[in-house]
Amino acid sequence: MNSLGGIRSWPANWRSTTASMTTTESVRKVPQVLTVAGSDSGAGAGIQADLKVCAARGVYCASVITAVTAQNTRGVQSVHLLPPEFISEQLKSVLSDFEFDVVKTGMLPSTEIVEVLLQNLSDFPVRALVVDPVMVSTSGHVLAGSSILSIFRERLLPIADIITPNVKEASALLDGFRIETVAEMRSAAKSLHEMGPRFVLVKGGDLPDSSDSVDVYFDGKEFHELRSPRIATRNTHGTGCTLASCIAAELAKGSSMLSAVKVAKRFVDNALDYSKDIVIGSGMQGPFDHFFGLKKDPQSSRCSIFNPDDLFLYAVTDSRMNKKWNRSIVDALKAAIEGGATIIQLREKEAETREFLEEAKACIDICRSHGVSLLINDRIDIALACDADGVHVGQSDMPVDLVRSLLGPDKIIGVSCKTPEQAHQAWKDGADYIGSGGVFPTNTKANNRTIGLDGLKEVCEASKLPVVAIGGIGISNAGSVMQIDAPNLKGVAVVSALFDQDCVLTQAKKLHKTLKESKRGI
């Protein structure tokens, strides 16, 4: 739909171009999505899911309804298509008024309906188009028949920025191509890409015989497999709609396509996990809760889900390096995350408290919008004040058991350990992970005793906790670190290898690639 390559940021002058009815200073731009989809009376999927996920992600969502379904947790009882002329009126109404960042489509059940959509999109061009080619509900009901296939293939897919078919839909678009394995999902993604969309995500929620829930993403050159353990629940009604709308919401906020897809996958995963036991309706396809992020489960003592795999590429900031390269902390972090950093630690040794707090708040916004956790080095007060995801403390900082009692059960706590004794204590005190090093000598931390790869291994073996290695690690030696034989070594933490570099994005990508390759080699 657009020429922005999926990596978009607000134009510098958006304030002056956005609205003319109020003064420039008082304008606050809200990211906006339009969903063009069907209504689900049970409110688990369709328009209702789209509205919920956008609200949960802080994005405004308008809705044009194409069809009304009589639907519940047992299935779809009946479908009523709205007249194409009336759908066109709805489209004109909102497209002529709002400034949508992204249009997302769901159920488009007739050729005439697709025609009116295409006509309106050509009358009112939008910046990005997410097409979820809804054809079959999770319950197996046909929501759009084969009559729409040719207009999808010939006219809608070629203008889409991303399409998100499930395996059945991908197969239908490819004349019945069989998709039963991840390898076949890859072939399907490639063939669908040839039909014209800029990105393809083939969703594997319904892939038979797979213990993981795997989605295959293809950008025309590279494949990415997005995996998460399959959650055992009946409440998967609306996962497809939610995923596509979450991608639209993240794009509307300015994310790149891959970041948007990753955030969306994680959102669905967290929502399913949070809602796996809820019972709504008596059928086999229950809805899930999109607002898990706003709630705490009174039954469980730990409710934020710390994923040890997030330690994979752990970026630790350094303000002197940002000054040296003349970039803001926010730009540095954005580049690190876009390049593949999976968790961030804000380490600030010079700033005054007020300055540190303001910085932390700006960083949290960036991290939250990318679905990446942000930890604060040492300063429990700053972590509390800005509601960071957790802290990292050293052996001479506040003791971990005290940190836990101050921060409560939900926050992530990491602790630096050089010895097996410290590692054992970290676990007893309630830490979530260990940072172990310095593995190699480094300029970032003066007078720091190095422990080498043997010391790292001893620390790993002494604890049940996940470990991230730190100290003098970069592209040249990250592979040797990951190859020590320790299953709880989850990743590497780096400072200079990312931030004391000309291009943070390039270095992050290279390091991520190196780590992935070395992990595969184990």
Ligand SMILES: Nc1ncnc2c1ncn2[C@@H]1O[C@H](COP(=O)(O)OP(=O)(O)O)[C@@H](O)[C@H]1O
């Ligand atoms: N049981 C599950 N556990 C974890 N993720 C799931 C599960 N079922 C579906 N997903 C995820 O939900 C998203 C929607 O997938 P899918 O169910 O294949 O689409 P649709 O709802 O369109 O049929 C995908 O990201 C998929 O990986």
Ligand SMILES: Cc1ncc(COP(=O)(O)O)c(N)n1
């Ligand atoms: C109105 C409408 N749109 C889309 C879906 C597909 O949702 P899912 O495949 O997740 O059940 C649905 N069931 N109803």
Ligand SMILES: [Mg+2]
């Ligand atoms: Mg599904």
